Amino acid sequence: MNKIYNPEPSEWLEILKRPTKTVEDIEETVNQIFSEVIKNGDAAIEKYTELFDGFKPEETRVTAMETDDARNKLSQELKDAIFLAKTNIEKFHAAQKTEVVRLETTAGVECWQEKRPIQKVGLYIPGGTAPLFSTILMLAVPAALAGCKEVVLCTPPDTKGNVHPAILYTADLCGITRIHKVGGIQAIAGMTFGTETIPKVYKIFGPGNQFVTVAKQLATRHNVAIDMPAGPSELLVVADEAANAAFVASDLLSQAEHGADSQVILVSTSKDLINNVEKEVENQLKELPRKEIAGKAIENSKLIYVENKETALELINEYGPEHFIICTVNNDFYAENVQNAGSVFIGNYTPESAGDYASGTNHTLPTNGYAKQYSGVNLDSFMKSMTFQKISESGIKAIGPAIEVMADAEGLQAHKNAVSLRLKKLS
Incomplete structure (x- = not known):
């Protein structure tokens, strides 16, 4: 040292x-794979899985039989340890649930905030030099607590096309039924754009190597959110x-x-x-x-x-x-x-x-100095806040004149008219 x-x-x-390498060092490779996945879908996924992982899949999706086999390959000691971890992670993340925030800002003007789950999320689970089945707990548990409707998991296979049994067992324990044997940039591309078999998601979670990290960052250019830059x-x-x-x-x-x-x-x-x-x-x-x-x-x-x-x-x-x-x-x-x-x-x-x-606590955390502006994964990472408002006749009378003045000052006449017409109707 x-x-x-x-x-x-x-x-x-x-x-x-x-x-670490910069985005610029890896961007060309990522964009090439992204382009091929957009154009060729599963064929491109298979091509790069064979190139990077040494296995050419006929079918990337894990079968129920593979999951059942995995269950029998783990010791009871490991299963018990995974269950203990899952229990503690559930406790800590369940405690992060918040109530609806509701307030009458002015008499007749009611505003509130509610949280809704992100409907479709993708989980990336590293499985190269170490099968990080613990990351499944860190991502799938809060996704379930949040109520995400569709959860897709991608993880790289070995050269024989197998996924580590602890990954399959933990995913099954967490209720994940869609698992694809796809890793690296091509996995991020599949979840970003969707293919014939891999669904497109709204937000991608999970750590990875430098290539995965850059792929996630570039995925944000294509209407997909990510948890954070986690390299x-x-x-x-x-x-x-x-x-x-x-x-x-x-x-x-x-x-x-x-x-x-x-x-x-x-x-x-x-x-x-x-x-x-x-x-x-x-x-x-x-x-x-x-x-x-x-x-x-x-x-x-x-x-x-x-x-x-x-x-x-x-x-x-x-x-x-x-x-x-x-x-x-x-x-x-x-x-x-x-x-x-x-x-x-x-x-x-x-x-x-x-x-x-x-x-x-959650182990999916910001790296490379991003802790200065990003939080680690938590329950809110799988949710989005929506605001609501309901204004009565007395409420629009109370705040309407202020809206008119502000809209007029910004030169937005249609904004002003939307209030003026209502106030005129009530006068």
């Missing part, structure tokens, strides 16, 4: 740069002498093993802790099955020393981490003052992996 001591604020932008995983830990170096190292590695383009950062006011964490990372990395992947991510990662907590906080808010762990003498200082983070984990016994799986 790269050690950096007391960097100047002018250096932060370069130091905190993510090891390669990242973690920032702030820790000092109150932290356990082994714990901190394990958290850094837990994110580094996601992919070679992941990034992990430790910010600390303790040089001793930085040195101890570095040693722990080296030792723990040797024992990991995914050490080659994690090792490449560690090469892009940083150990940053700063002299005080105020500087640390400023640097953290500048970075805007997807995941933010706090293990310090004064945890409250960071928890109360952090402005930019996707999800926050407080204390030595709150590993980031708890949020990834079973604590109840």
